[in-house]
Amino acid sequence: APPPANRSTSESSGSSLIPEKSLKFVDDGHQVTDSLLAYLTDNPDFLVIGIVGAQGAGKSTLLNHLCRGRPTSTTNLFRVQGFEKQMLSEHCTTGINVWVSPERVIYLDCQPLLSASVLDRTIQIDKKHSAEFNTAENTMEMHSLQHLAFFYNICHHVILIQDWFADSNVLRLLQTAEMLKPSSPAKTCESDEGSNQIVEHFPVLNFVQNKAQMNDFSPHQEKKMRDFYGRVFKDSQLHPSQPFLEILGEKKDAKKSVNLYILPDFDLEGPTNVGNRPFSPEIKYKTSVDAMRRAILSQSRRPLTIVKQTERTWFQFAKDSWENIKNSSFFLEYSRLLWSNKSQDL
Amino acid sequence: MTLTENCSAFLPKKTCLGYRISDHQGHFTLPLDRDFSRSAFIQSLAPGGFTVVGVVGKGGERPGKGIRIFDTLTQRAIFRLSHHRHTQPDAPSSACIRGFVDRRCQRVYLDLEGIQDMKALVAAAQHAEDVLQTQGFHAFLSERSLEGSKLMLLMFQICHLIILYHPNHTIDLSYVQLFQSIESVRTKLQSSFSDALKSIPNLNKNWYVYGRQSPPRILFFFGTAPVDLRGSRGTAGILKKDGTISKHPPIRKLEFSLEDQIYRIFRKARLITNSSNNLFNVPGRDGFVYVDNGTDASFGDESLDSINALQNLLDQPLEIPEVRGPFKPYFYEEKVQESRSSRCFSQFLDNHLQSIPTKGTDAEGNLGGLELPSIHVWLATVEASLQMFQPDSGFQIRGKSSEISERASLALLSYNDRDIRFSEQRCSKAHPLAFNAYKEGLPQYFTQDFHNAKLMQAMSIFSVQARGPSTSKYAEKLAEDCRAFWENGRQMCEEYSLTGNPCKQRLHYIHGQEPSEPPMETSDEQKAKVDDDSGWKRRRSTNKKTLPTIHHESGLTFVSACNCGKRQSNRSDPFELIEANWRFFSECEIECCQALVHLDFPVCEAKANAIRTSAALSSSALLDLASDPNAVKTLENLEIKDSDETSTTKGKPDLPSTSVPPFQSLADLAQTNQGNRPGVNFADPISFMLTKTTPTDRLPLFPSWSLIQLGSSHLYSHSSGMNQPGFLQGSKSLLPWDVPLKKLEWKTVKEQWPNLAENAMKKLNFNPNAIGTAMGMTVKVFLGFEYECPRGHRFMASAPGQALKSNPSGLREAAGKVLASDMPLFMTCPGRIGVCLPAQLMRIHVVTPKAPIHVTLMPEVQPAEDGPVFHCGWKEPKKLPHNSCWVLRLPFIYCGENGAHLPPQKEVTPQNAGRILKGVINVSEDFEDFNRGK
Incomplete structure (x- = not known):
């Protein structure tokens, strides 16, 4: 849809323009595109949610449900793996896609982390990115890290979706990206001599256990998962739990609990769907996603930068962040380490 | 993390809870238990050749991959039972290989369990909560995955076929790097492995050459299928465009795509080469990927789901999961009938195992020709290979230099700890940057505060550049280095002067306070030379010894007049x-x-x-x-x-x-x-000045006050004022004070004080017949409260807080105001406009008249509100002889029991000005020495 010429600058969500479908935010050439800018306003009250996960974990599907509240079977905002792609084990999202909702929530959908399909494509197309980080699989990994670090800079919330509990490599990747994330570009221009305190933004991390089986809904299992994530991210600067709950007058024990949302296996016709289950997966999925959206939208937001931002300044900030990440020497250094592993020979 | 610690996982484990897994026909765990009875174990097994099938990969949290694959394969609760019976609460982090010998099928099943399995990872995370909190996930993972990597290498040495299990339907790329590291280590250790096998007789030639029988085949098992390919959707035929039904169902197509992806990626990563000695072989002819789409009747059961859910609710696993009832039991003792569907993993596996050529097919002993070893022989080779991981020799090779094994171990480690190495590398780069920032623009000597500020600056540079788990370690090092740099000759003495200014010299001793004998530090020094590369510490140890002995010096100089005030x-x-x-x-x-x-x-x-x-x-x-x-x-x-x-x-x-x-x-x-004379006051002198609260028998060593007679009262001329240097214009006159003579009779005056009588008679209100005050006879006392500022400006006060300003017309201020009130100890010096320098009351000038009165002095100073009151030790007011000029010089510093009082630091306010109590100057007419006047 071509962006209309008279873009409304009104801050009320009603008069803002909403893209019909998700737009490209970062294209497969690794460049930020400006297509979103036409839909952004000077509204300072917005929320950025990014979703990451492995291939086929259900990122785009979950986003579609989060965006609209109900799945629209005909037009998906974010393209999901259809039958054909599933059969060929091919990924669907390349780069980063974006959609902004009437509630002024900016949803970001990322290409799968550490995806064999993405790697396979670069191998077949050959040498598209391989010069950047020596080998194709290194480039794959470095791009995943860059996407994550990018999200850490520009998102209020990052959702990690997994379809099994749990891939230690993905958890590790998340923390490696945390380590590599360069200082946010907004901070450096803001830093004054007076305060030596460096405030680096890190998003709230939300875990989603997708395709959960009946067992995963037991309190015992749920606690086990929460405890595990809590331990793994104990030393991390990402916020796996929401520390603002106490201010909002919630229960104290809820304060420390990890943001974990369990979504049932969304299988309508599978062989196990015999109707004698205690819940219908489809209904459960919707209610779970609704609860999740409410939880995320109601949480107070950590400011991304010291300066208050509007949607449009955020966009510029995101662009700067992406350039900053692409130019960061940290990633190059890290990739050299990956490379040196392999070149080590007797 | 040391090598020995990592290898401790290979120590024989205790048998748990009285249940010995090895007793249970065919069960064993690698590395073998110490009390593992080999003969009993072997006797219980059938003779003949066995095929060894292993499973590696990431087991989901429930059920484990061994259960998922082998229990279904054999339709027996082998690994399931083993798990329930054999929990290890004491060592949850260690990796091991669980094995089972299936006599019926002549197979050995091996399940590599380790940190890759969620069950073990969750337990390990619980166990190592403190590591996670202090060192983070990277350190935790790399510390614990090395053992697993080593056992993974072992799996590639001892298996015929390896199944790489993954819980969902995507390829896990982390194996690319892991396999690359393992392969690089394997090639390095190959000769060592073959050496280890030399003692075992009658092995196939390949064992001796390659350290293993052959490269194992690898199969990929994906635990779930995509939603649209599950169940019948995956097996239904696809209607092609031309109307025909596709030859392969969707699930097969997925398998093909996965096979293609794996092949291309592994090929690109050089894991698949044309060499006959790869880490593993990918079977070319048959498919090597199996995706479980739920159609295999032997996998999964709804009722089992319910039972598992129930178990979880109970919060404690049931002892034996054999649940029988009206529903279909999960495990059949007998093999179930051939599945309805053509898709069956056991069939898939059987096909592969059958295609492995057995003994005799290749007399040359090429890799293709496999001799299926007897359990006896196989176990011997496993044990020999395991020798290399023995804890007593570390990752050692018997009879070989340990260098190769060290490097091999490092290579395995390098895959596991790249995050930590990155962090190390980053921090070691950030450290000198930050340290240089600290060293930049330093003055010769500087204070603790300055040091702290520079350290903060360095730390902020460091924190932008440093990353990862090593950050805190290097931050500490940076703080330590900066501190050492500062302490090594750049430290300012910082001893505060009595006026509140720090000593600006480098840290030093002062005379009389050097350490009596320099400590013998030679041994320490030598030691430091050996083990300290930075050199800071060594110099620090000698730091004390080389300190100079000098006076304190704040760099400030004041101008001050002497006791009498004549010289500045x-x-x-x-x-x-x-x-x-x-x-x-x-x-x-x-x-x-x-x-x-x-x-x-x-x-x-x-x-x-x-x-x-x-x-x-x-x-x-x-x-x-x-x-x-x-x-x-x-x-x-x-x-x-x-x-x-x-x-x-x-x-x-x-x-x-x-x-x-x-x-x-x-x-x-x-x-x-x-000479210790008795009778002398032996009370120790006090080191501070006398205050009202000082015990009366204690006295200071030296006087802080001075009282000097300049000479006769003629020295002072009221018209010219004090003839001393430093006085501000118009502010050097004393104040006249008319003191009435009350007791004196006119007769006495006329006889003994003719000068007074002469003066008195000039006055209008003089009445010689009256007595006392009414007689109207006064004498003049001149007095002045002299303030002196640090720059030597001096001035008299005309009233509290007010400098004397005598105008040219000659109007004189009287002394009434200064006598009637407490005079402040400090006043702002009027000597320079715009600069707030506190001038301190330093002298009190008194000119006593030639008259029969005594002017008395009794100075009492309270430099701070509610502070102590200082006095000069006189028991009663000091009488000054008549007809003379006196200068009372007050202390420069008021130092009481609790320390020195500082002058006002900024502006002088009534609150911080201090005061000299009123009544400092008085007169008394109890004049006995009448003869003096003559």
């Missing part, structure tokens, strides 16, 4: 009370007022003499900042106190240790000089 000279900022209030003035006296009449003040007389004669005058306080961190803290506290405007007291809790020793030593000296 420079003085340095005093650090000692004796210097401040006595020595400076006595040195000035030598060239000026020495010959004049002095009135003494009470001091500890005998010892004071010793001071005057002793050459050891220069002894001073020692405050070794470096050796006493408390002292530094005290100074910090002091600063906070100083900034407080209302309290100008400079607290000195450590005063006894700083000031008393010199005095005590002098006192000792004095005592020896006096």
